[in-house]
Amino acid sequence: MAKRSAFAHQKITNFWVTLRKISQSLALIVFLAFMIETGLDRAPHDLTNIPIRLSPLAMLSSLISSRTFLSGMTISLILLLSSLIIGRAWCGWVCPMGTVLDIFHFRKIKSVRTLPERLRAIKYGLLIVILFSAIFSNLTLLVFDPLTIFTRTMALSILPVIDQIITVIEKTLINVPFLTESIYQFDLWVRPAIFPIEPAIFQYTILNGIFFIGIILLNLLAERFWCRYICPLGALLGLFSRLSLVKRKVKDTCVQCHLCELHCPTGTIDPQKEYTSDPAECTLCMNCLKECQKKALTFSPSVSLAPRSDYDPGKRTILNAFLVSITLTALLSIDWVKRYPRNHALRPPGTDSQTLSSTCTRCGLCLKVCPTGALQINLAESEIEAAGTPVFIPRLGFCQYSCNACGQICPVGAIPPLNLSEKQNKIIGKAYINPDRCIAWSDHQTCIVCEEMCPLPQKAISLESGEFSSPTGGTITISLPVVNREICIGCGICENKCPVAGEAAIRVYTI
Amino acid sequence: MKKVSRRDFLHLMGVGIGGVTAAQLISGCETDHPSPTKNPEPSLTPLQPLPTSTPTPSPQSTNTQQPTPPEYPYLVITHGEDPEQHVRQGIKALGGMERFMKSGADVIIKPNICVPYHTYEYAATTNPWIVGALVKVCLEAGAKRVRVMDFPFGGSAKDSYRKSGIEEQVNAAGGEMEIMTTLKYREFDIPNAVSLQKTSVYEEILKADLLIDVPIAKNHGLAILTLGLKNLMGTILDRGAIHNDFDNRLVDLATLVRPHLTVIDAIRTLMANGPTGGNLSDVKVQNTVIFSQDTVTADSYATSLFGLLPQQLGYLVNAANRGIGRLDYQNVKIEEFNING
Numbered sequence: 001m002a003k004r005s006a007f008a009h010q011k012i013t014n015f016w017v018t019l020r021k022i023s024q025s026l027a028l029i030v031f032l033a034f035m036i037e038t039g040l041d042r043a044p045h046d047l048t049n050i051p052i053r054l055s056p057l058a059m060l061s062s063l064i065s066s067r068t069f070l071s072g073m074t075i076s077l078i079l080l081l082s083s084l085i086i087g088r089a090w091c092g093w094v095c096p097m098g099t100v101l102d103i104f105h106f107r108k109i110k111s112v113r114t115l116p117e118r119l120r121a122i123k124y125g126l127l128i129v130i131l132f133s134a135i136f137s138n139l140t141l142l143v144f145d146p147l148t149i150f151t152r153t154m155a156l157s158i159l160p161v162i163d164q165i166i167t168v169i170e171k172t173l174i175n176v177p178f179l180t181e182s183i184y185q186f187d188l189w190v191r192p193a194i195f196p197i198e199p200a201i202f203q204y205t206i207l208n209g210i211f212f213i214g215i216i217l218l219n220l221l222a223e224r225f226w227c228r229y230i231c232p233l234g235a236l237l238g239l240f241s242r243l244s245l246v247k248r249k250v251k252d253t254c255v256q257c258h259l260c261e262l263h264c265p266t267g268t269i270d271p272q273k274e275y276t277s278d279p280a281e282c283t284l285c286m287n288c289l290k291e292c293q294k295k296a297l298t299f300s301p302s303v304s305l306a307p308r309s310d311y312d313p314g315k316r317t318i319l320n321a322f323l324v325s326i327t328l329t330a331l332l333s334i335d336w337v338k339r340y341p342r343n344h345a346l347r348p349p350g351t352d353s354q355t356l357s358s359t360c361t362r363c364g365l366c367l368k369v370c371p372t373g374a375l376q377i378n379l380a381e382s383e384i385e386a387a388g389t390p391v392f393i394p395r396l397g398f399c400q401y402s403c404n405a406c407g408q409i410c411p412v413g414a415i416p417p418l419n420l421s422e423k424q425n426k427i428i429g430k431a432y433i434n435p436d437r438c439i440a441w442s443d444h445q446t447c448i449v450c451e452e453m454c455p456l457p458q459k460a461i462s463l464e465s466g467e468f469s470s471p472t473g474g475t476i477t478i479s480l481p482v483v484n485r486e487i488c489i490g491c492g493i494c495e496n497k498c499p500v501a502g503e504a505a506i507r508v509y510t511i
Numbered sequence: 512m513k514k515v516s517r518r519d520f521l522h523l524m525g526v527g528i529g530g531v532t533a534a535q536l537i538s539g540c541e542t543d544h545p546s547p548t549k550n551p552e553p554s555l556t557p558l559q560p561l562p563t564s565t566p567t568p569s570p571q572s573t574n575t576q577q578p579t580p581p582e583y584p585y586l587v588i589t590h591g592e593d594p595e596q597h598v599r600q601g602i603k604a605l606g607g608m609e610r611f612m613k614s615g616a617d618v619i620i621k622p623n624i625c626v627p628y629h630t631y632e633y634a635a636t637t638n639p640w641i642v643g644a645l646v647k648v649c650l651e652a653g654a655k656r657v658r659v660m661d662f663p664f665g666g667s668a669k670d671s672y673r674k675s676g677i678e679e680q681v682n683a684a685g686g687e688m689e690i691m692t693t694l695k696y697r698e699f700d701i702p703n704a705v706s707l708q709k710t711s712v713y714e715e716i717l718k719a720d721l722l723i724d725v726p727i728a729k730n731h732g733l734a735i736l737t738l739g740l741k742n743l744m745g746t747i748l749d750r751g752a753i754h755n756d757f758d759n760r761l762v763d764l765a766t767l768v769r770p771h772l773t774v775i776d777a778i779r780t781l782m783a784n785g786p787t788g789g790n791l792s793d794v795k796v797q798n799t800v801i802f803s804q805d806t807v808t809a810d811s812y813a814t815s816l817f818g819l820l821p822q823q824l825g826y827l828v829n830a831a832n833r834g835i836g837r838l839d840y841q842n843v844k845i846e847e848f849n850i851n852g
Binding site: 198402446448456497 | 626627629664674695751793
């Protein structure tokens with residue numbers, strides 16, 4: 001009888017771990033599907049930006065910084081309030097970043113050294129610095145929000161790299177005669193289904209990839225290093241989790257066998273404290289429940305506040321974080337190198353550098369949704385403060401006249417949700433021709449590509465005829481493109497399509 | 512620490528060099544392969560059987576050769592409002608679609624779908640009902656499949672197909688919209704080129720049993736007018752290359768990509784701010800459609816709708832001089848129809 005109940009118990013505990021793994025896999029697939037759908041124009045933008053709107057950290061900081069409440073932000077309350085009931089279950093059961101870290105756990109090659117518990121304070125420090133900086137309208141540190149990291153890395157690094165690899169394989173195999181048709185059929189499927197028709201290429205693909213891989217490699221030091229010590233979203237949920245209804249409890253049948261401690265991914269089970277754990281650290285992964293041979297563990301509801309840990313933020317942490325955020329905000333807005341005015345740092349339609357750096361969550365969804373790859377992540381184009389915000393680089397892609405997707409997808413309205421005709425009248429910059437590089441102006445050869453491309457109903461580039469003396473004698477008449485800057489909106493298709501190699505002979509400058 | 516022996520080192524070097532060479536061989540195949548074996552010649556063969564398609568530059572000689580047994584008009588002009596009636600009347604006058612294709616033929620229709628900015632009323636893209644009617648006529652004549660495609664410059668093909676209204680009409684008529692993926696382009700030599708020695712063309716277009724060029728007549732800064740010949744630029748990958756020495760290179764391309772039938776949509780013509788358009792005040796309703804096997808002749812006639820002469824378009828003059836087609840549309844057998852009555 002006792003044996004049978006032990007068996008049944010084992011079955012139930014295994015069931016919880018299996019359920020958690022299924023939940024993690026499904027959530028990862030759903031998050032990936034959201035990323036793939038973003039920019040394929042099949043699902044509404046309000047749906048595909050949910051991964052970012054779920055993050056209470058991004059939403060709260062954006063709310064504080066921009067002093068604007070958007071109804072779309074409320075969805076993040078689900079996540080925040082869930083932590084009052086089930087603690088950091090988000091981290092263990094849903095978070096795509098956590099799932100990736102579970103996949104690359106490195107248990108076999110990791111050193112067994114334990115890291116000091118005090119390190120757990122880092123994430124609280126980071127959280128408080130992010131929130132204080134938001135008061136000073138600085139959101140630079142949102143680059144550390146795990147959901148923005150995930151979307152940014154998928155959009156900028158992982159999906160484009162897979163796309164490139166597939167393209168190279170296709171281009172090689174399509175030359176094999178008997179494979180041609182099947183490769184072509186595969187391409188017809190994969191292009192609209194998974195990848196955009198024209199693959200976007202991003203600056204800093206490798207840098208973003210390294211950031212992500214770096215976080216994974218930290219797993220070598222400790223399992224879920226990121227979640228334990230750094231993740232500011234985990235810290236926010238952790239603070240609420242101390243009140244969590246469902247908590248892990250150790251009964252007195254515990255024989256102190258260490259098994260639960262060994263299998264805890266966040267290392268929060270403390271032998272010194274009778275194998276209890278901190279609800280602010282526990283991800284409810286249920287590994288301990290599964291391992292415990294003595295049925296000494298329960299996850300049961302009780303209304304209580306978890307006891308303070310040494311690493312929990314106190315008055316002193318908050319004060320320090322306040323000072324750090326003042327210093328940081330000041331330092332990030334300093335002009336480190338005396339720069340000449342950066343009049344190439346164009347921004348998405350309807351926004352400007354200042355607004356962007358104080359409202360943008362750095363999620364990268366606008367980059368993914370842009371059909372021409374015109375939006376790129378900002379690193380060196382303007383102030384460090386604006387790192388991670390989108391810049392518009394016409395030479396890499398133009399702002400398509402009949403597209404307003406970036407404003408529609410932006411989860412916080414950092415790029416305003418303009419309708420099409422509003423967007424078509426927003427001035428991003430103004431085009432200037434460099435007559436020293438222009439084929440028509442300088443080489444006296446016919447080229448009117450910029451005029452041809454200009455999408456405005458009344459073209460902002462007109463052709464004037466110019467007479468030049470020909471080297472063979474006599475005069476030649478050439479059509480010369482001239483920009484009418486009164487009506488130019490700076491969409492950049494002229495710069496993008498200019499056939500001059502390298503830097504275009506017509507460029508869009510900020511106004 | 513294990514020492515690497517000289518032998519191991521040499522092995523590794525060997526493997527490395529071998530790998531690099533293999534990679535170069537593979538990538539080498541890609542560029543070397545097409546040009547010698549895939550010359551454009553075979554694609555031109557379907558043109559030959561057509562009775563009047565071989566153009567004869569001088570009007571005198573054609574007058575004497577004219578009385579061939581089934582005497583079809585060289586140029587058909589239709590006037591009226593209903594696009595489908597235009598197509599039915601025009602093709603019927605040319606001898607029916609059966610004259611241009613056998614049952615089971617693979618047909619490609621190349622309209623002008625350059626941008627996804629505006630609907631067809633703005634006359635930047637070909638009239639969707641004309642394209643739809645052509646699909647129907649081909650299918651009625653027993654075509655195996657009819658594909659419609661263009662490579663837009665101002666946005667994605669998907670958006671442009673949808674916005675132009677062409678997708679809807681083509682699907683309704685039973686045709687397929689095909690997205691021109693870069694995978695299907697191949698570099699071809701242009702044997703008698705003056706300026707453009709080689710270019711990458713969408714291979715399916717050269718392989719099609721019947722290629723119908725369906726431009727919309729509109730204003731263009733460089734070409735003055737964009738018509739049938741200019742519409743062929745949508746079949747190649749590197750359009751930038753054509754913009755230099757345009758009047759010669761466009762004709763070079765026209766020696767490689769030769770539509771069997773040209774249908775110029777001049778129902779609504781864009782008179783200024785082309786090729787992109789956006790102003791209804793720039794659109795002139797002309798309710799005319801031009802049909803010919805000779806793209807140059809069709810283009811030449813279209814110039815008259817803009818108050819121009821074919822001689823004013825450098826590429827048309829060059830095309831006629833190089834025997835691609837006839838500039839003197841006044842001297843060919845024309846049939847005009849008014850389809851309203």
